[in-house]
Amino acid sequence: MELEVVRVLDHEQEQQEQGQGQGQGQGGWQRPTLALTSQQKNLIAQFLLQRSKAGVLPRGSSAEAAKRFNIHKRTAERIWHISKQQIDRGEPVMMQGKAKCYQHKDKLILDGDKFRNMSMLERSTIRKVASKMEPTLAEGKLLYHSMHNIVHIDEKWFYMTKTSDRYYLLPDEDVPYRSCKSKRFITKVMFMAAVSRPLCGPDGEIIFDGKIGLFPFTEQVPAQRSSKNRPKGTIETKPIQSINKEVMTTCLLNQIIPTIKAKWPANASKKIFIQQDNVKPHLRAVDQQFESLASTDGFEFHLISQPPNSPDTNVLDLGYFRAIQLLQDDKQATSVDDLLRNVFTSFEELSPQTLNRVFITLQSCLTAILEMHGKNDYKIPHLNKDRLQRTEGLPLQFQVEEGLVRESLEYLKMPENNTGDTYDIWLLNHDLGY
Known part of the structure; x- marks a missing residue:
């Protein structure tokens, strides 16, 4: 190799080299x-x-x-x-x-x-080195962070079936039979998903697919009574309906963190930020106990919370959950185990390229949020990624106008907009000369 x-x-x-090299090179050959x-x-x-x-x-x-x-x-x-x-x-x-x-x-x-x-993989090209250093300011533009050390987590309910559905049948075909105890109480399971941005090598090969895992909130309980399908005492998979902070913390420490450590590329940066939303069962963004328990084996974990009412800042809500749902809807399930199998299969079927595309869309949404001064009444930008992939190739990072970033910083520093949040904008202020 x-x-x-x-x-x-x-x-x-x-x-030092400039001092040592003076007087050399004249009359020589390079x-x-x-x-x-x-x-x-x-x-x-x-x-x-x-x-x-x-x-x-x-x-x-x-x-x-x-x-x-x-x-x-x-x-x-x-x-x-x-x-x-x-x-x-x-x-x-x-x-x-x-x-x-x-x-x-x-x-x-x-x-x-x-x-x-910086890890060795982050040093493979000059462009990667520049993106990992302080924000690059060139020709009045800034580059977004490549987001390779950010893990997005979020929860979603997946249902056994839908209340209403549409099928196309031939004239001699029967209407498919579906049974459910109540359309108001369809069996459902909550999953916690964790994904990061895929990592590609110099030749385009996938080094890390970014799909860390799906973690269902279920439990194994014995059947309380006999039925025609199984005798009493048979171990069954049941969904956990009440997801509290204790359940969420157990999932984070005992399942997500170990899976990240097991799947994370050996040469990638081990300083990892886990982005979550602000629902009550989640841990606080600054949780010293979590960071001390998780940051072992050479890893350094930090929790960050996305802005309130901003689902587009999480790649799972932005499009990846929808892609899983479309595949899962095409698979039939008659039990909780079938539902789990279908969701896991759909998660594995999605390609790393699909996940990378959502990260590209995320950067375009961040620009739209800056233009709207933090509001969410904007349309997700249409990037025509298929055309980009055929011609120029999908970009690793989008550029944002320096003037737009300066305007947003001035807006955040206004007294009426300074809500005392914990987000630190000092580094960006320093890089832009404030």
């Missing part, structure tokens, strides 16, 4: 270097895709791309080879990392202490 190492320097090392950025490689890939016909590149296209973009012909051929592989796998054409040409050494001026706290 080939590993490319790019060295970075902090401020002190840069000053090997030429060439490093294409992801944006440049994407432009080359799109240029070649426009000239291809039915997945075949006409003769002379690589030479034409080499002349147009001032690169070697073999570099263009390698970019086309990678693009063709992504097309065959049904993935968007997206170039990441540097082109492998001459060996080189880049020098980046970074905060050394902050850089050392």
Whole structure:
């Protein structure tokens, strides 16, 4: 396995090298270097895709791309080879990392202490390094956080059947039979879901699918009386109808946290933020006892609460629960065990790409919330993600106008809008020069 190492320097090392390097290099020879950025490689890939016909590149296209973009012909051929592989796998054409040409050494001026706290996967590209450092301010725009170390949790009721449904039948077909004790009391089970943003490697392979797990609130109890289906004393699965803080805390500490530790990528950041809503059974955002119990084995967990009346700030409410529900509705259930099996199967059937798309929509909703000064009377932006995936590729992070962020900060600092919440905006104030 080939590993490319790019060295970075902090401020002190840069000053030392500048002092040692004075007087050197004159009359000497330095090997030429060439490093294409992801944006440049994407432009080359799109240029070649426009000239291809039915997945075949006409003769002379690589030479034409080499002349147009001032690169070697073999570099263009390698970019086309990678693009063709992504097309065959049904993935968007997206170039990441540097082109492998001459060996080189880049020098980046970074905060050394902050850089050392980053995992190896977060250092694979310059763009990832920039996103993990302080917010990037370039050409009047800021980048959203990539959200790879944020776990979204939320609860949802899944029902055995629906009160009303529609079926299309042929004239000689019978109406399907459904039985239920009462349409007002349909059997239901509450699930706690935990997801994070999927993590992809440099070649587009899925390193972590982001699907941490579904955790049903059920219990095993013996049957109190005999029936035609089972004798008395048979262990049955029953839904827990009353979900209090004790049940929620047990699920969080005994199921969600261990599952995160077991599934979390080895080289990813282990400082994890768990985002929840503000329902009463949930723990407080700052719970020292929870953090001390959960933060073991090298992990550091923190609870954060999303703003009130803002379901669109949680990827589960924003669209992922709906996607699970659509798949679960197509599966028949006659018992609680069937319902559990159907929901688990639907959760596994959803692809990591679907989850990643919801995170992209989340960033667009955050911009809309900034424009509305925190209100929720906006329409979810339509991004046409299918077209983006076919052409430019889905972005890792959206940009937001610097002026909009400054305006929102000024709005939050007004006395009538300062409600004493625990959200700390000092870092963003500092980065923008306040």
